[in-house]
Amino acid sequence: MTQTFDAIVIGAGQAGPSLTSRLTVSGMKVALIERDKFGGTCVNTGCMPTKTLVASAHAAHLARRGADYGVVLDQPVRIDMRKVRSRAATVTANSSKGVENWLRNMKGCTVFQGSAHFEGPKEVRVGEELLSAPRIFINVGGRAIVPDLPGLNEISYLTNSSILELERVPEHLVVIGGSYIGLEFAQIYRRFGAEVTVVEMGPKLVGREDPDVSDAVRDILEREGIHIRTSAECIRFAKGSPGVRVGVDCMQGEPEILGSDVLLAVGRRPNTDDLGLDRAGVALDPRGYIMVDESLQTNITGIWALGDCNGRGAFTHTSYNDYEIVAANLLDGDKRHVSDRVLGYALFIDPPLGRVGMTEAQVRARGLPYLSSNRPMTRVGRAVEKDEILGFMKVLADPSTKQILGASILGTGGDEAIHGILDAINAKTPYDQLRWAVPIHPTVSELIPTLLLGLQPASAA
Numbered sequence: 533m534t535q536t537f538d539a540i541v542i543g544a545g546q547a548g549p550s551l552t553s554r555l556t557v558s559g560m561k562v563a564l565i566e567r568d569k570f571g572g573t574c575v576n577t578g579c580m581p582t583k584t585l586v587a588s589a590h591a592a593h594l595a596r597r598g599a600d601y602g603v604v605l606d607q608p609v610r611i612d613m614r615k616v617r618s619r620a621a622t623v624t625a626n627s628s629k630g631v632e633n634w635l636r637n638m639k640g641c642t643v644f645q646g647s648a649h650f651e652g653p654k655e656v657r658v659g660e661e662l663l664s665a666p667r668i669f670i671n672v673g674g675r676a677i678v679p680d681l682p683g684l685n686e687i688s689y690l691t692n693s694s695i696l697e698l699e700r701v702p703e704h705l706v707v708i709g710g711s712y713i714g715l716e717f718a719q720i721y722r723r724f725g726a727e728v729t730v731v732e733m734g735p736k737l738v739g740r741e742d743p744d745v746s747d748a749v750r751d752i753l754e755r756e757g758i759h760i761r762t763s764a765e766c767i768r769f770a771k772g773s774p775g776v777r778v779g780v781d782c783m784q785g786e787p788e789i790l791g792s793d794v795l796l797a798v799g800r801r802p803n804t805d806d807l808g809l810d811r812a813g814v815a816l817d818p819r820g821y822i823m824v825d826e827s828l829q830t831n832i833t834g835i836w837a838l839g840d841c842n843g844r845g846a847f848t849h850t851s852y853n854d855y856e857i858v859a860a861n862l863l864d865g866d867k868r869h870v871s872d873r874v875l876g877y878a879l880f881i882d883p884p885l886g887r888v889g890m891t892e893a894q895v896r897a898r899g900l901p902y903l904s905s906n907r908p909m910t911r912v913g914r915a916v917e918k919d920e921i922l923g924f925m926k927v928l929a930d931p932s933t934k935q936i937l938g939a940s941i942l943g944t945g946g947d948e949a950i951h952g953i954l955d956a957i958n959a960k961t962p963y964d965q966l967r968w969a970v971p972i973h974p975t976v977s978e979l980i981p982t983l984l985l986g987l988q989p990a991s992a993a
């Protein structure tokens with residue numbers, strides 16, 4: 533027999549649970565379907581465990597550098613990987629349990645555990661149960677891409693999920709993919725004591741960023757002894773004895789490297805292939821992302837897609853913001869559009885990269901005059917005091933509107949300090965007004981007014 537609800541939410545990631553809460557508070561009877569751990573990627577295999585590992589790696593790094601600060605440790609630093617792993621597992625398990633308890637005790641919400649499959653535009657099957665609702669919200673996220681590379685099926689490899697199970701430090705970790713996820717793991721494991729090589733097909737690390745940012749990121753990682761192989765064409769794998777032989781065919785350097793473990797970090801793909809979306813008539817783009825309009829509705833009335841699966845964002849905060857947009861439009865009589873979002877994000881290496889808005893390449897591509905200002909972290913008192921002076925900050929602005937177009941802060945505290953600029957862009961504050969802000973000393977943010985005062989005309993392409 534079909535069970536009828538006012539709404540069905542598929543996926544307990546970063547949008548689904550909060551949306552379920554809003555819908556139930558508004559009086560709706562909601563079915564929430566989750567097939568795996570509650571909290572989704574961020575909580576279980578993404579942000580939370582990785583940032584917990586980043587914290588352990590930072591502790592190891594600082595301990596090794598103790599003497600620079602006059603703190604002398606008599607023993608060499610030793611990593612207890614079981615403790616490292618169990619710490620990360622505890623943080624994620626607590627959070628996942630919190631989400632699960634919240635949903636299971638939510639008045640008006642019925643939790644179904646299993647894989648959801650559309651039977652029609654208003655019907656979803658979970659195991660033996662058939663559910664129906666006039667509104668269906670898809671929040672199914674994504675998973676690591678396993679690329680079609682020669683020899684990959686002959687070796688065992690790690691992904692962002694399976695690497696979290698490691699209770700040992702790999703002798704030589706070869707990270708395939710030099711972007712956000714790959715670089716975080718590369719530095720984490722280097723700081724745990726592994727030899728690490730990052731293999732990137734493109735000519736630059738974090739290729740989406742400007743070359744000055746990408747070069748500085750490379751410099752930071754190489755200073756820690758991470759080997760970087762860019763322009764690695766024709767990546768291939770073969771069993772070594774022991775380990776894995778990774779063919780890289782780079783422009784320079786050895787054509788093959790021998791690693792003990794391989795981590796795949798070459799991107800994500802949406803979990804849309806086994807949802808039965810064809811039965812509901814929901815349109816996908818060629819990469820499998822669910823196509824949505826500005827209010828995140830699919831081509832089928834009554835079906836929305838939120839989070840990573842709609843291809844409009846790839847972060848926890850963009851998924852959560854999707855929930856806010858849908859809730860505002862449906863329940864608050866507001867008109868929110870996904871394209872109004874000012875995108876900010878961070879690369880959580882140490883020091884981190886905080887980013888907001890356009891890159892310089894994107895600003896240049898407009899073909900309009902623009903202003904730019906750049907300051908090294910050596911000019912930031914707080915960075916000097918902490919002896920963490922690598923990196924720089926850069927801001928770009930429009931001379932006619934006086935709006936800030938984008939910024940990058942690569943340096944200690946960059947992931948936090950970027951929010952001053954993110955808020956200014958959101959509030960559409962002209963950059964010259966910020967010069968009258970009186971920032972707290974000594975902070976990284978205190979250099980932002982100085983940075984803005986230094987805006988100079990730059991030449992557009």
Ligand SMILES: Cc1cc2nc3c(=O)[nH]c(=O)nc-3n(C[C@H](O)[C@H](O)[C@H](O)COP(=O)(O)OP(=O)(O)OC[C@H]3O[C@@H](n4cnc5c(N)ncnc54)[C@H](O)[C@@H]3O)c2cc1C
Nearest residue numbers: 543545546567572573574578648672673839840846847848
């Ligand atoms: C290693 C790593 C580090 C990251 N670090 C950061 C970071 O620091 N900051 C940041 O902002 N983002 C980070 N991200 C990205 C972030 O994790 C994702 O953007 C975010 O989790 C997306 O949320 P979501 O709600 O769209 O989907 P998800 O969190 O993936 O949730 C989707 C849920 O749907 C469930 N599901 C899927 N299919 C079905 C089905 N058919 N039936 C029932 N349930 C289903 C899944 O089990 C899952 O629980 C990281 C990602 C990775 C992999």
